[in-house]
Amino acid sequence: MDIIQVENVSKSYLRKDQREGTLGGLKDLFKPVWVQKDAVKNINFSIKLGDSVGYIGSNGSGKSTTIKMLTGILTPTEGRVLVNGLEPYKDRMKNAKNIGVVFGQRTQLWWDLAIRESFELFKHIYRVPDNVFKLNKEKMIELLRLDEFYSTPVRQLSLGQRMRAEVAAAFLHSPSIVFLDEPTIGLDVVAKEQIRKFLREINKEHKTTIILTTHDMDDIEQVCERLLLINSGELIYDGFVRGFMDDFGNERVITVHFEEPIQNIYTPFGTVHSQAGNIVKIIFEKSAVSAPKILQDLSARYPVIDFQLEEPKIEHLVRQVYEIRS
Known part of the structure; x- marks a missing residue:
């Protein structure tokens, strides 16, 4: 069953065209020139109940505009959006x-209230029955490990907390769809994994439809099964995450810091991309070898002091899609 339907949807804005110089500014004041900007251009997709979908694109690609239309904040210029049968x-x-x-x-939480009190307010706002609220609250506390700061005011929490x-607040009223925009931004590895694990479990157990927008491809890989890629307002990819990452996101770069510059550095598990003094960038295929394997190989032969793993950038993936399709 399709829970979301987006049919031939476009969204346009009128934007004032700023002319240069003092004279141009005067002209803009008395006789402005308006130009049309197409934020979304004739996109089509449907999402079924229980799907977990990553919706990605570079900044200004149209993904935020799409989400705002799905949540009712914006009205489509053309086409039709249905969510749970509603416009x-x-x-x-x-x-x-x-x-x-x-x-x-x-934040959707109250800054000066404890998490416990904010959750109680959500219960009344959404008119959640007592038994449902109790069950959901206990599940959120357990899965997201909220008990350690459940009575702490929001303003005293760390970003990860x-x-x-x-995330817990968004699921308290048992919604059929949850939209998450950069839910792991700025978090450490442990906090990211806690949120990703929770999203996987809640999607599997309750068939909650998840729409995730993020610049972190690990979020997409670990949470979503399907991927929608938008660029310049146009939907350019709709398919499985696994297939997309195999085709476009398999390449990784690891930057390794050595104690001293090393001549003719070599590893059988990747290709040296660049070297500046004692810092070396190595490109490798994620499906063929892991980063720890490369580090183990290098550390056995050279003195390694630090490393950094780079995930593929959204802009790089978009460029690859265009290159293959052109």
Whole structure:
């Protein structure tokens, strides 16, 4: 069953064209020139109940505009959006009861209240029955390990603690769909894994539909089965995450710091991309070898003091898709 339907949807804005110089500024004041900007251009996709979907693109690609149309914040210029059978911008209140949202840079929790009190407020706002709230609350506390700071005011929490509480709050009312925008941004490895594990379990156990937008490809790989890639307002890829990463995201770069410059450095598990003094960049295929294997090989022959693993950038993946399709 399709829980989300996006049919021939476009979203355009009128933007004032700023002319140069003092004279141009005067002209803009009395006779402005407006130009149309297409944020989203005739996109089509559907999402089934229980799907876990990564929706990615570079900055300004149109992904945030799409999410705002799905949540009812924006109205499509053309086409139709259906979420749970509702047109979100026409039925914003009904739509809001069936969805959850997490925006990495914006809190939905009350700053001076403890997590416990914020959750109680969500219970009344969404009119969650007592038995459902108790069950959901206990599950969130257990899976996201909230017990250690459950009585702490939000303003006293670390970023990782706050984001775990934000994610929990989005699921308290048992929504059928949850939209997550950069839920792991700025978090350490442990906090990221806690959130990813929770999303996997809640999607599998409750068939909650998850729409995840992020610049962290590890989020996509570990949480989502399907990927939508948008660029310049156009949907350019719709398919399985595994297939996409095999085709476009398999390449990794590891930067290794040695105690001293090494001449003619070599590893059978990758290709030396560049070398500057005692810092060497090595390209390798993730499907063929792991980063620890490369480090083990290098450390056995050279004095390694530090390393850094680089994940593929969204912009790089978009470029690869275009190169293969052109």
